[in-house]
Amino acid sequence: MRTVLKAVVVAIVCFLHFGEFALAAGTAATATEGRGERTVLGDLDLRTPAGKQVSLIPLVGSQAIVVVFWGSGCRSCAEEVQRLNGLDSDRLIKVVAVNEGDSVKTIEDFSAKHNVAYEVVVDLDGAVARAFEVSGVPSCVILSRSGLIVYRGPKLPEEIDYYVAQ
Structure with missing residues (x-):
């Protein structure tokens, strides 16, 4: 036996x-x-509200990537800011917040009011949300250091250390 x-x-x-x-x-x-699921990071056109292009490709191999989809009217999104700031301060984790539907002014006001310290990008046409297969806010996708999607859900998981360690 x-x-x-x-x-x-x-x-x-x-x-x-x-x-x-x-x-x-x-x-x-x-x-x-x-x-995990494969994802094609090279096809994403990520831009800050100021128009600066952001690429996730250089992070693969060195950092886990936490991608959160948010909107200014989402109360739980505002409540997660401090936790996301803490995650982003870890050198092995990069947080990228994808805004859907807000104006640049609204994004900047929200970021200032809530002391957002991580990268914020806009998803003007929903292409980023479609690429990560999420619908609506809030949503969270976690990519392992190897670039695989290891979590997809409606919010940050409580056991996030498990996912970012993969």
């Missing part, structure tokens, strides 16, 4: 290890639940 159990454990570990490698190598489009 122990030999069979040992063989099953080894098979599972090998599957998980090589399954993750296959995703990182781009041979599979979607992983099993909890193992």
Whole structure:
């Protein structure tokens, strides 16, 4: 019985290890639940309210990326700002907040009022939300250091350390 159990454990570990490698190598489009999905960061046109282009590609390999989708009328979005500021201060995590639907003035006012210290970009036509397969605010997507989507949900997960460590 122990030999069979040992063989099953080894098979599972090998599957998980090589399954993750296959995703990182781009041979599979979607992983099993909890193992991550590929994403194409190079296709995203991220711009700050001032028009400066922001790229996530240089972060892959060195930082986990927390992408939050927010709007100025979202109360829970305002409540998460301090937690997001704390995450962004970690050198292994980059927070990018994608605003949907607000004017540049409204974004700047919200950022100043709530002391937003992380990168804010605008999604004028919804392309970024479609790329990350989110609908509406609030939403959160977490990318591992290898660039795989490891979390997608309506808010920051309570166990965020688990996701950013992947």
